[in-house]
Amino acid sequence: MSALSRALCLLFAGLAPWMLSAPARSAGQEICNETSFIIYSAVAFTEQDSLISEGWIRLRPGECRTVLPEPIPKGDIFVFGRSSDAHRGGIRKWTGSTSICVDQENFSVTALANCETLGLEKRNFRIVNNSPSAEKRATFTEVEEFKNRASLAGLQRLLMDNGQDIRNVDGYAGRRTRIAIRKYLNEMQIKQRPEDSGLIDMLEQSARKNKHLTGLELCNDADGTLWVAYAKRRNKQWESRGWWTLAAGLCVPLLNEPLSKKDKFYLYANLVEEGNEMLLEQANETFCISRVKFSIFGRYTCEVRGYSEAKFMKIQTRTQQLTRIRLKPEDFGGNILAKSEIEAIK
Numbered sequence: 639m640s641a642l643s644r645a646l647c648l649l650f651a652g653l654a655p656w657m658l659s660a661p662a663r664s665a666g667q668e669i670c671n672e673t674s675f676i677i678y679s680a681v682a683f684t685e686q687d688s689l690i691s692e693g694w695i696r697l698r699p700g701e702c703r704t705v706l707p708e709p710i711p712k713g714d715i716f717v718f719g720r721s722s723d724a725h726r727g728g729i730r731k732w733t734g735s736t737s738i739c740v741d742q743e744n745f746s747v748t749a750l751a752n753c754e755t756l757g758l759e760k761r762n763f764r765i766v767n768n769s770p771s772a773e774k775r776a777t778f779t780e781v782e783e784f785k786n787r788a789s790l791a792g793l794q795r796l797l798m799d800n801g802q803d804i805r806n807v808d809g810y811a812g813r814r815t816r817i818a819i820r821k822y823l824n825e826m827q828i829k830q831r832p833e834d835s836g837l838i839d840m841l842e843q844s845a846r847k848n849k850h851l852t853g854l855e856l857c858n859d860a861d862g863t864l865w866v867a868y869a870k871r872r873n874k875q876w877e878s879r880g881w882w883t884l885a886a887g888l889c890v891p892l893l894n895e896p897l898s899k900k901d902k903f904y905l906y907a908n909l910v911e912e913g914n915e916m917l918l919e920q921a922n923e924t925f926c927i928s929r930v931k932f933s934i935f936g937r938y939t940c941e942v943r944g945y946s947e948a949k950f951m952k953i954q955t956r957t958q959q960l961t962r963i964r965l966k967p968e969d970f971g972g973n974i975l976a977k978s979e980i981e982a983i984k
């Protein structure tokens with residue numbers, strides 16, 4: 639049995655506040671995903687005095703795996719989890735406080751520090767309780783306790799990720815969910831409904847593909863580096879979010895969810911070029927920002943809450959298409975509404 643398999647049986651016990659343990663149903667270690675997200679996890683464990691990190695392990699919503707029979711080896715176990723990039727609204731993470739190396743693709747490395755010199759990235763892992771009294775079954779959870787409804791909740795979320803009309807992710811099989819499944823299968827020209835596991839896999843693949851065809855993308859056509867943030871309505875509140883760092887000649891997706899012409903969207907961009915910093919000329923709407931990565935609700939009383947104020951520029955979005963914004967050097971000293979190329983990808 640591989641070191642990864644030996645490690646996985648321990649990793650999920652005691653991952654509060656994101657994880658809950660439950661009684662074991664059989665000998666060995668079982669892990670379950672009781673969220674509405676597809677989760678990819680990475681683990682780290684000590685073997686022969688070396689810290690090994692490995693990933694990625696995929697768990698569908700509602701899926702359980704028995705990953706290690708008795709006896710369970712001793713030693714510290716660490717875990718990091720992230721949601722599938724097919725889901726809208728950004729990556730959700732299950733983290734801790736121990737920085738350990740990971741790679742973007744499937745990996746197995748022996749390293750704790752100096753990740754950048756190895757071409758790797760750092761993620762914050764959480765240590766797992768490996769005491770003899772620890773439970774032998776553990777689950778990923780959300781604030782909503784889906785439990786045995788997780789598979790259906792996952793289908794609902796993925797249908798929503800594919801643009802289907804799902805109002806609530808609740809794990810209950812209502813009429814709207816059944817209609818959405820039929821509509822999706824008709825659009826995919828599939829006559830017979832697959833089992834839930836196969837349908838989840840199909841939905842993840844098509845949602846990942848569709849993400850690149852909707853939302854908003856920013857391209858840097860200037861000669862320097864852009865620091866970017868945006869502001870938009872999130873339910874009934876204003877939310878400002880940053881930062882994205884964008885080198886010259888590159889593009890970055892800011893949003894991967896469908897937008898409408900009714901959506902009010904505002905952009906902040908700071909161009910750093912040869913030691914100088916320039917702001918967008920036509921930015922005239924005030925929102926809150928922070929010096930570090932931020933997600934701030936509310937656009938007023940910024941300083942009272944410990945934030946700074948900054949001017950954002952209004953952007954006209956397109957309905958059910960990808961809106962691409964191209965910022966040029968003259969946009970930071972001229973009329974941005976006239977000179978920026980804002981185009982919709984057909």
